Amino acid sequence: xxxxxxxxMLILFLVITLNGFSNALKINFNFxxxxxxxxxxxxxxxxxxxxxxATIVADNVGKARHIVISxxxxxxxxxxxxxxxxxxxxxxxxxxxxxxxxxxxxxNYGGTGIVIKDGYLYASSDEEVFRYKLNAKDEVIxxxxxxxxxxxxxxxxxxxxKSIALDNVGNIxxxxxxxxxxxxxxxxxxxxxxxxxxxxxxxxGGIWMFKADKLNQTYGDGIRYATGLxxxxxxxxxxxxxxxxxxxxxxxxxxxxxxxYYSENDGAEFPAECMYELHKGSNCGWPYIYxxxxxxxxxxxxxxxxDGKTEGDASFQDPVIAFPGHLAPNGLLFYTGKQFxxxxxxxxxxxxxxxxxxxxxxxxxxxxxxxxxxxxxxxxKWEVFAxxxxxxxxxxxxxSADHRPCGLAQGPDGSLYVTDDSKGTVxxxxxxxx
Amino acid sequence: xKKNSLLVLVLLTVMVYALAQxxxxxxxxxxxxxxxxxxxxxxxxxxxxxxxxxxxxxxxHINPPLAxxxxxxNDKTKIIAVVLKGMTDRIPIDDEYYSNNMASHAYLxxxxxxDVLTFARNSFGNKASVLTAAEVKVVRGVKKK
Numbered sequence: 222x223x224x225x226x227x228x229x230m231l232i233l234f235l236v237i238t239l240n241g242f243s244n245a246l247k248i249n250f251n252f253x254x255x256x257x258x259x260x261x262x263x264x265x266x267x268x269x270x271x272x273x274x275a276t277i278v279a280d281n282v283g284k285a286r287h288i289v290i291s292x293x294x295x296x297x298x299x300x301x302x303x304x305x306x307x308x309x310x311x312x313x314x315x316x317x318x319x320x321x322x323x324x325x326x327x328x329n330y331g332g333t334g335i336v337i338k339d340g341y342l343y344a345s346s347d348e349e350v351f352r353y354k355l356n357a358k359d360e361v362i363x364x365x366x367x368x369x370x371x372x373x374x375x376x377x378x379x380x381x382x383k384s385i386a387l388d389n390v391g392n393i394x395x396x397x398x399x400x401x402x403x404x405x406x407x408x409x410x411x412x413x414x415x416x417x418x419x420x421x422x423x424x425x426g427g428i429w430m431f432k433a434d435k436l437n438q439t440y441g442d443g444i445r446y447a448t449g450l451x452x453x454x455x456x457x458x459x460x461x462x463x464x465x466x467x468x469x470x471x472x473x474x475x476x477x478x479x480x481x482y483y484s485e486n487d488g489a490e491f492p493a494e495c496m497y498e499l500h501k502g503s504n505c506g507w508p509y510i511y512x513x514x515x516x517x518x519x520x521x522x523x524x525x526x527x528d529g530k531t532e533g534d535a536s537f538q539d540p541v542i543a544f545p546g547h548l549a550p551n552g553l554l555f556y557t558g559k560q561f562x563x564x565x566x567x568x569x570x571x572x573x574x575x576x577x578x579x580x581x582x583x584x585x586x587x588x589x590x591x592x593x594x595x596x597x598x599x600x601x602k603w604e605v606f607a608x609x610x611x612x613x614x615x616x617x618x619x620x621s622a623d624h625r626p627c628g629l630a631q632g633p634d635g636s637l638y639v640t641d642d643s644k645g646t647v648x649x650x651x652x653x654x655x
Numbered sequence: 656x657k658k659n660s661l662l663v664l665v666l667l668t669v670m671v672y673a674l675a676q677x678x679x680x681x682x683x684x685x686x687x688x689x690x691x692x693x694x695x696x697x698x699x700x701x702x703x704x705x706x707x708x709x710x711x712x713x714x715x716h717i718n719p720p721l722a723x724x725x726x727x728x729n730d731k732t733k734i735i736a737v738v739l740k741g742m743t744d745r746i747p748i749d750d751e752y753y754s755n756n757m758a759s760h761a762y763l764x765x766x767x768x769x770d771v772l773t774f775a776r777n778s779f780g781n782k783a784s785v786l787t788a789a790e791v792k793v794v795r796g797v798k799k800k
Contacts, residue, residue, distance in 0.1 A: 301716070378745050378754045401756075410741070410758040477705050577714040580704050620712035620720070643715065 268608045272654020279321040279647040282310045285640035286333040287628035291359035294633050299335040299344055327364035334385035345383040348376045373439040375425045380452035388458050393433040394465055398452035399426035403472045403524045404508035411478050415524030419508050422448050447503035455553035461567050462597035465499045468550035473578050479523040489579040494548050495540035506537030514543040542599045548586035549574035552629035560635025561652045568594045572626035577619040587611040587622050688785045695774025698767050711779030717755045719748040722779035735794040738768050765791040
């Protein structure tokens with residue numbers, strides 16, 4: 222009996238110690254994972270294809286959103302927030318190396334959009350669009366007295382940024398993001414149905430077209446060029462097709478708001494982030510449908526009766542190409558330079574800001590993607606062009622990403638510039654191989 | 656001999672009892688802060704993590720951090736009301752604006768709201784007192800029209 226008792230005690234002892242041991246192991250294991258995979262891969266160690274090199278050319282450039290580089294090499298960066306009262310940074314390469322120096326700041330509003338066209342610098346706040354005349358050296362002549370081109374655009378805080386692009390016949394295109402996730406009666410609320418018709422679409426959730434040289438225009442002066450776009454941040458005029466291409470941020474919370482139809486993984490992967498080629502009257506279907514990139518189909522949104530399986534109205538426009546969910550495409554640029562190899566000519570670079578909405582999967586994106594194009598159409602799959610901006614192997618929480626790609630610009634020499642609105646870093650990617 | 660088997664019996668009973676205790680969900684009768692935090696963790700993962708993130712750090716300019724959040728740590732009534740009614744105030748949160756809408760989570764029970772807020776107030780480096788279902792009940796009771 223004593224023996225049995227001892228045996229019992231031994232088992233008890235073992236159970237307790239093993240339990241404690243495994244706990245200790247778990248901690249060590251996590252620690253190890255952190256050590257191995259979450260370590261800083263080194264600032265500026267951006268992975269680019271063979272023959273390319275990536276360097277940091279500027280730091281602390283506000284909350285650097287979009288960026289444009291003049292023919293004479295002056296770099297203008299729009300900051301989302303004013304820094305010391307100024308919202309545009311002017312940078313120039315003044316030294317022997319490739320680094321950029323901040324030579325000036327101006328502009329009394331934060332915002333996202335910045336474009337140069339026909340001797341003017343256009344920039345946007347979250348409600349208005351301004352333009353500044355440039356001199357022969359590409360310098361802003363009168364930084365304190367811009368012309369106000371567009372005013373009174375909806376800014377209800379959600380999807381509030383206004384990105385801009387210009388065509389070649391004097392029009393400017395401005396995105397007005399929808400101030401909702403899926404036009405529900407109660408935004409982002411579990412089970413709340415969609416409003417039909419969605420009243421937001423009258424003044425937001427699309428692209429508006431205005432004259433590039435007319436002052437003080439607002440909704441009635443422009444036209445709703447395209448609708449059914451939840452929120453667009455990256456957009457560019459494609460010179461080859463002579464048409465506007467945009468990147469839509471797809472809706473969030475399929476799982477969180479409709480757990481009866483979607484698994485956590487469905488909610489992380491869907492819907493697709495889509496590229497659309499727009500024409501006057503384009504309707505891309507938000508909030509009624511979303512795009513499922515695996516089925517390659519437009520699905521009826523659950524707010525409008527969908528269940529993850531039912532297809533939506535086929536008459537809505539199809540995307541040109543679709544990407545995994547929630548990666549947040551913030552910059553789009555069609556490459557027209559001569560520096561990069563032939564394959565890149567007229568293709569699309571896309572800066573993905575990186576997700577916040579893919580839990581329980583790790584967050585993803587935080588990279589620059591390339592889509593090869595021929596005759597205005599993608600010729601194949603998208604590929605990651607520049608990666609490692611987050612500085613982490615695995616990003617579980619958005620804030621832990623070191624850099625978040627946002628804006629793209631092409632330098633006069635054909636180099637590609639990428640901004641980061643987290644630390645205000647500017648990266649330059651050049652082709653050095655042969 | 657008899658003594659020993661009695662001992663074994665007592666030991667076994669104690670073990671079985673302890674096991675049963677650890678297995679069954681903690682009842683209100685013997686609630687502890689640790690238990691509330693554990694339940695709150697599960698609720699956080701399901702209801703809040705997508706926006707406020709695994710590390711409680713939020714998403715820059717979109718969803719506010721709960722880590723180090725002054726209101727979360729200091730104003731129980733306000734945070735209970737935020738979970739019950741949602742928040743679209745667009746007032747600065749620790750000096751920064753956030754653009755997303757937080758929806759109402761009134762479908763959670765008073766206990767669940769107490770648990771998730773107690774979890775948030777004691778995670779991500781935060782340290783603050785326990786919040787009880789009774790406190791949630793009071794705020795839910797004075798619902799505004």
